[in-house]
Every structure is written in C-alpha cells, then in structure tokens.
Amino acid sequence: MLKRVALAIWVLGALGGWVWTGAVTAAEAPKAYVGLFKDDAVAVIDTVQNKVLTTIPVPKGPHGLVMTPDGRKVYVSSDGAATVSVIDTASDRVVTSIDVGTNPHGLAISGDGSRVLVSGWGSNQAQVINTATDRVIGTVPVAQPHNGTLSRDGRIGWVASQKQGATALVRLDLTSWKEVARVPLDKTPRGLELSPDGRRIFFTLAGVDAIQVLDTASNQIVAQIPVGASPHYAPFTPDGRWALAVVQGPGELGILNTANNTLAGTVAVGKTPHWSASSSDGRTAFVTDEGSNDVSVVDLANRTVTATIAVGNAPRKIAVQPVSGTAATTPATERTNTARSEKGKSLTIAGVSYANHGTKDVRNLSKLELEADDYYFSPTFLRGRPGQKLTLLVESEASTLHNISISSLGIDKDIPPKGKVQFEVTFPASGVLAFTCKFHGPLGMNGQLLTGESAPIGAR
Ligand SMILES: [Cu+2]
Numbered sequence: 304m305l306k307r308v309a310l311a312i313w314v315l316g317a318l319g320g321w322v323w324t325g326a327v328t329a330a331e332a333p334k335a336y337v338g339l340f341k342d343d344a345v346a347v348i349d350t351v352q353n354k355v356l357t358t359i360p361v362p363k364g365p366h367g368l369v370m371t372p373d374g375r376k377v378y379v380s381s382d383g384a385a386t387v388s389v390i391d392t393a394s395d396r397v398v399t400s401i402d403v404g405t406n407p408h409g410l411a412i413s414g415d416g417s418r419v420l421v422s423g424w425g426s427n428q429a430q431v432i433n434t435a436t437d438r439v440i441g442t443v444p445v446a447q448p449h450n451g452t453l454s455r456d457g458r459i460g461w462v463a464s465q466k467q468g469a470t471a472l473v474r475l476d477l478t479s480w481k482e483v484a485r486v487p488l489d490k491t492p493r494g495l496e497l498s499p500d501g502r503r504i505f506f507t508l509a510g511v512d513a514i515q516v517l518d519t520a521s522n523q524i525v526a527q528i529p530v531g532a533s534p535h536y537a538p539f540t541p542d543g544r545w546a547l548a549v550v551q552g553p554g555e556l557g558i559l560n561t562a563n564n565t566l567a568g569t570v571a572v573g574k575t576p577h578w579s580a581s582s583s584d585g586r587t588a589f590v591t592d593e594g595s596n597d598v599s600v601v602d603l604a605n606r607t608v609t610a611t612i613a614v615g616n617a618p619r620k621i622a623v624q625p626v627s628g629t630a631a632t633t634p635a636t637e638r639t640n641t642a643r644s645e646k647g648k649s650l651t652i653a654g655v656s657y658a659n660h661g662t663k664d665v666r667n668l669s670k671l672e673l674e675a676d677d678y679y680f681s682p683t684f685l686r687g688r689p690g691q692k693l694t695l696l697v698e699s700e701a702s703t704l705h706n707i708s709i710s711s712l713g714i715d716k717d718i719p720p721k722g723k724v725q726f727e728v729t730f731p732a733s734g735v736l737a738f739t740c741k742f743h744g745p746l747g748m749n750g751q752l753l754t755g756e757s758a759p760i761g762a763r
Contacts, residue, residue: 331627332349332351333351333626334349334350334374334623335347335350335589335598335622335623336368336377336392337614338361338365338618339358339619340364340365341616342358342616343360343363343364343381343383344358345365345368345390346615347359350623353600353610355613359396359397361388362383362386362388364382364702365379365381365619366382366407366408366619367407367409367410367411367620368410368621369419369622370412370624371416371434372416374392375393376391378390378410378412379410380410382406382424383406385403386401386402386407387401387410387421387432388400388401401432401437401439403432403439404425404426404430406423406424406425406702407425407426408422408423408424408449409422409451409620411460412453413455413456414453414454414455414499416434417435418432418434418440418457419432419434420451420453420457420460420477422448422449422462422463424465424702427445428442428444428445428448429443431460443475443477443481445462445464446464446465446469448463448464449465450492450495450536451463451495452496452497452504453477454497455501457477458476458478459475459476459501460474460477461497462475463494464492465491465492465704467717467719471485471487472485472486472488472492472495472517473486474486474519486517486522488508490510490511491717491742492506493507493536494506494507494535494578495507496539498539498543499543502518502519503517503519503525504516504517504519505517505546506537507537509704509741509742510706510741510742512532512534513527513528513529514528514537514548516564526564528548528559528565529566530550530559531550531555531569532550532551532553533550533551533552533742535550535551535577536548537549537557538581539561541581541585542585543561545585546558546561547579547581547590549576549577549578549590550569550576551577554573554575554595555570556569556570556576556588556599557569558606568606570608571608572590572601573590573594573597573599574593574595575593575746577592577618577619578590578591578619578620580621580622580623581623583625583626584626585603586603587602589601589623591620591621593617593618594678596614597614598612598618599611654761655744656749657749657750657751657759658680658683658748658749659683660674660679660681661681661682662683662685663682663685664686665685665691666686666688668693669692669694670694671694671695672697672698673696673698674697674698674700675697675699676705677701678743678746678747678748679748680738680749682750683750684750684752684759685752686754686755686757687730688730690729690732691729692727695725695727696725697723697724697725698718698723699719699721699722699723700721701720704718705717705743706740706741707739708738714726714728728752730752733754733755734754735751735759738751738752
C-alpha cells in the first residue's frame with residue numbers, strides 16, 4: 304500500500320515537473336526477524352533505525368527460522384510444539400501453520416526459495432516444505448536431525464544427525480527421498496551450511512574449537528579452521544568469500560577467509576552469540592547474542608559493531624530481508640548501544656566461569672536431582688561430607704545436548720535433550736572436585752563438589 308502511494312506521489316510529482324528523490328522510509332527498510340526462544344515470539348527489527356518494531360507470538364520454543372529470498376515470508380519451527388509457522392512480512396502476522404511432527408529443530412531454505420528443510424528432531428525425519436503451497440512434499444528418515452542445509456535448487460540436503468553413538472552428517476537426495484551418503488563423526492555436529500557453489504560445508508562439532516570444512520565431492524573433512532571456544536555456526540556471505548562464525552565462549556564473530564581457510568579477524572559481540580546472518584549486499588552481519596538478549600550489527604568492512612539492539616529473551620535464529628533500492632547504499636550507522644543486561648550470576652574462579660545457580664547442602668542426602676540447562680547446572684555447588692556417596696540424577700529440560708564430566712572420577716556422560724542420566728559420585732576427602740559440561744564449559748556450564756566447609760576454589 305505504501306509503495307502504491309509512493310508511486311502515485313512520484314507520478315504526480317513527475318507530471319508537476321519535479322523529481323521525487325526516493326528517500327528511504329521506515330516502511331521500506333529491510334526488516335530482520337529474530338526467534339526469541341524464551342519469549343515464544345519473533346522480534347521484528349527495523350535495520351535502518353535499529354529498533355524493534357513489533358513482536359509476533361509463535362508456539363513454544365522458536366528454534367529454526369528462515370526467510371524466502373524475496374523477503375516476503377518467514378518460516379519458524381517451534382521446538383516445544385509440532386509446527387512450522389509461516390509469517391507474512393507485509394502484515395507481520397502468522398498466516399499459516401504447518402504440522403511437521405514433534406519437536407522440530409532447525410530450518411534451512413534453498414537459495415532459489417522453493418523449498419524449506421525441516422530437521423524433525425523428535426520425529427526422526429527430515430521433511431521438505433514446498434514454499435509455493437506451504438505443504439510437506441516429502442520426508443526422509445534420519446535419527447535426531449538437529450540442523451540442516453540445502454543446495455540452491457533444494458534437491459540436495461545435508462542434516463546433522465545427533466543420535467548418540469551414530470553422530471553424522473547425512474546427505475539426502477530430495478528427489479528420490481533417500482539418504483545417499485553419511486559422514487560418521489565422533490563428536491556431535493551442531494550448525495552447518497553449504498557454500499553458495501555447493502562444494503563445501505562449513506560445520507561445527509560440540510567440544511571442538513575449530514570450524515570443520517567438508518568437501519562435498521569426496522565427503523572428507525579437508526580443513527579445520529581454529530577459532531575460539533565453542534563455535535556454533537559459520538554461514539557464508541552471499542558471494543561465498545567469507546564465512547561468519549559465531550564463537551560462543553569469547554562472544555565474538557570470527558570472519559573466515561574461505562579462499563585459504565583462515566581466520567581473518569574477529570569482532571567482539573554480545574554474550575553467547577548463537578547465529579549470524581549477512582545483509583544481501585554482504586556489508587553487514589547481524590549476530591544474535593543469546594546470553595545478553597541483544598543483536599549485534601557488525602560492519603564487515605571496518606570490522607566494528609555499529610549497533611547493539613535489545614530484542615527480548617534468548618534470541619537464537621535470525622534472517623534479514625534483502626536490501627533494495629537506495630537502502631543498498633545507505634549502511635546503517637545509527638548507534639543505539641544498549642546497556643547489556645548482566646545477571647550478576649557469573650562467578651569466575653581461576654579463569655573458569657561458573658553460571659552460579661546456588662549452593663546446596665547435600666550432607667544429609669543420598670540422592671539429588673541436578674538440573675542441566677542452557678547453560679548452567681542448578682545447583683552449581685554441592686556441599687557434602689568427606690567421602691560421602693551421592694547419587695546424582697541429572698535432568699535436562701533443554702533442547703540442546705549437554706554433558707556432565709568429572710574427569711578425576713572418570714565420569715563423562717552426555718545428557719540428551721529433555722533427557723536424564725543417573726550415576727554415583729564420591730566426595731573427596733577434602734577440598735573440591737570440579738564438574739563441567741564438556742560442550743558448554745566455556746559458557747559457564749560448570750560446578751563443584753565441595754567437601755565440608757570448603758569454599759569454591761580453582762579446581763581442575
Ligand atoms: Cu552443555
């Protein structure tokens with residue numbers, strides 16, 4: 304409607320002998336869509352003014368989020384439900400809901416916009432939605448697929464299968480609807496993306512501080528690019544020259560040179576960055592900071608953060624509308640640095656951070672339920688007697704794979720999403736014993752067993 308009014312003004316102006324200069328209005332600024340995992344909503348950002356325009360309620364736990372290349376539709380999967388919601392970006396409303404089976408995780412869209420790949424973690428299948436009809440047109444069985452990526456035409460898909468004991472990248476033929484290749488992995492795959500030319504996949508593994516480069520002709524890992532602790536996802540810029548790695552531990556965006564597989568530079572962003580997206584002109588990156596509840600806007604030429612936008616709770620996936628018209632040459636420069644919300648809960652002891660969810664006296668207990676979540680243990684510190692035996696039931700409500708390791712006791716157990724593990728620990732004769740999630744230790748997911756009156760101290 305606004306465009307039609309603008310056109311009418313332009314026509315009248317041209318007839319009247321003056322030329323309308325076509326200044327960008329707020330309504331024409333590309334919008335970014337951000338899934339707020341803990342708010343059950345999608346925030347809509349105006350990328351010129353760098354502010355939230357509105358939030359759109361969606362079913363519980365928005366997990367995957369992609370946009371059609373024309374910027375008209377956004378698909379959002381809800382991990383806590385069994386649906387993919389379709390948002391019309393003209394009205395910013397959910398216009399369709401597609402049933403996809405329980406606990407859908409990541410979404411991917413083909414470069415031509417024709418197909419959306421759903422990683423059906425709970426339904427153990429990859430599904431494909433035709434974006435013309437918004438119906439599921441095919442499925443392939445895959446155990447616990449977490450995230451995926453599609454070729455430009457949507458006929459080849461890759462998914463990260465997180466089935467413990469059988470973790471792998473799995474190649475799918477989406478015309479014959481079959482698994483056609485499998486790259487077994489000894490660690491759990493997280494985020495992955497095909498290069499624009501389809502020749503490589505950049506992906507991450509839980510507990511490995513390097514971006515993995517897979518050659519899709521040989522199905523071999525041909526390079527590993529060291530970055531900081533806990534990289535999550537490294538998507539390509541539209542021209543394929545760079546990949547933009549979110550690195551959760553240090554809270555930075557790693558800019559990877561894809562010509563020689565090196566880390567070209569880093570930019571400090573917010574806490575626990577989760578995902579990144581490029582503007583269609585490749586000048587700007589938008590990074591969701593799950594731990595600081597904001598989005599960092601990064602100027603890729605200057606490698607600086609130009610804005611930090613508070614968006615709501617636990618921002619995860621993000622997609623941005625294409626830049627068009629004069630907006631393409633008007634990079635956002637407005638600075639709206641918002642104060643980060645520090646919870647004041649993080650404790651650092653001897654260089655190890657602890658997301659502190661309290662101390663529990665367990666001296667009179669034989670069993671304790673310990674909660675594992677994104678990204679902490681609760682309680683964080685357990686106070687016991689020298690030599691006390693305690694059964695720990697570690698339960699997770701999260702949709703992320705976690706782990707609990709106590710190296711000196713030889714304990715190393717993965718905790719499946721929404722799952723639990725149980726084992727016995729023995730408190731040391733004195734001092735403290737550290738435990739950690741081996742995937743998320745750098746994010747503060749650590750704790751300690753304290754003997755007697757010991758205070759938390761540095762521990763290995
Ligand atoms: Cu963890």
